[in-house]
Amino acid sequence: MPKHMLRLGVNIDHVATLRQARGVDYPSPMAAAQLCEKAGAQSITIHLREDRRHIQDGDLFELRRGLKVPLNLEMANCHEIVEIALKAQPDEVCLVPEKRRELTTEGGLDVAGHQPAIKATAGRLAAAGIRVSLFIDPDVRQIRAAAAVGAPVIELHTGTYCNARGQRRSAELNKLIQGAILANQIGLQVNAGHGINLDNLDGIMRVPHLDTLNIGHSIVARAVLIGMQAAVREMSRAMRRYHPDGVSD
Numbered sequence: 001m002p003k004h005m006l007r008l009g010v011n012i013d014h015v016a017t018l019r020q021a022r023g024v025d026y027p028s029p030m031a032a033a034q035l036c037e038k039a040g041a042q043s044i045t046i047h048l049r050e051d052r053r054h055i056q057d058g059d060l061f062e063l064r065r066g067l068k069v070p071l072n073l074e075m076a077n078c079h080e081i082v083e084i085a086l087k088a089q090p091d092e093v094c095l096v097p098e099k100r101r102e103l104t105t106e107g108g109l110d111v112a113g114h115q116p117a118i119k120a121t122a123g124r125l126a127a128a129g130i131r132v133s134l135f136i137d138p139d140v141r142q143i144r145a146a147a148a149v150g151a152p153v154i155e156l157h158t159g160t161y162c163n164a165r166g167q168r169r170s171a172e173l174n175k176l177i178q179g180a181i182l183a184n185q186i187g188l189q190v191n192a193g194h195g196i197n198l199d200n201l202d203g204i205m206r207v208p209h210l211d212t213l214n215i216g217h218s219i220v221a222r223a224v225l226i227g228m229q230a231a232v233r234e235m236s237r238a239m240r241r242y243h244p245d246g247v248s249d
């Protein structure tokens, strides 16, 4: 892969959302991750939430065992999940804020406001050989705080840009650009994620120094549409075995 090529990390949380909606054992996040790998994803991301609304602990350990590409675990800085991460040993952990009632991660982590706690967790994870990333808004204070707590990687929160319309949109893009420039200058790896889709990708790609884009919801949503014809054909074909006597061959 050329050095400048932007990497794609696929977040497969919403494959698990579909499974949890029925309380069954399909679709399997592991099977989805393997298809992502086959299609060229450079890493797989999952978010093990405290409320376990999609990804479950068993998914994390199964992916840890079965993936060929690096596994990035998003998680809150809370004792229970930190202990699980230390046991599972993902390649990378991205610390994110978490609120119980949010639909998805809202806003970046306030690293500047919680430096001692984040530094302690980042240190423990790093000591276990896990690369630590912090999901933050493109804000000078937060970027400097990320460097101060010793994280080698930040993931810039692109959600505000992706949701903004009109003049606010270019202002938000500018924040991402300036944030990436600053982060690169102070030696941080810059990833980005949240809300990225095929329509806003061009804007995101104007941000310099990017290493990895973590994209989830839009890819899973698109997969449902792209895969619909094949799934319907498969069922139709299976139903052709029907015989009016009730005996299938």
Ligand code: PXP
Binding pocket: 011, 013, 047, 074, 094, 096, 104, 105, 135, 155, 192, 193, 194, 195, 196, 214, 215, 216, 217, 218
């Ligand atoms: N990066 C982080 C830190 C996230 O919390 C999420 C959502 O789980 C994503 C990327 C992916 O966002 P989306 O599903 O909107 O592509």
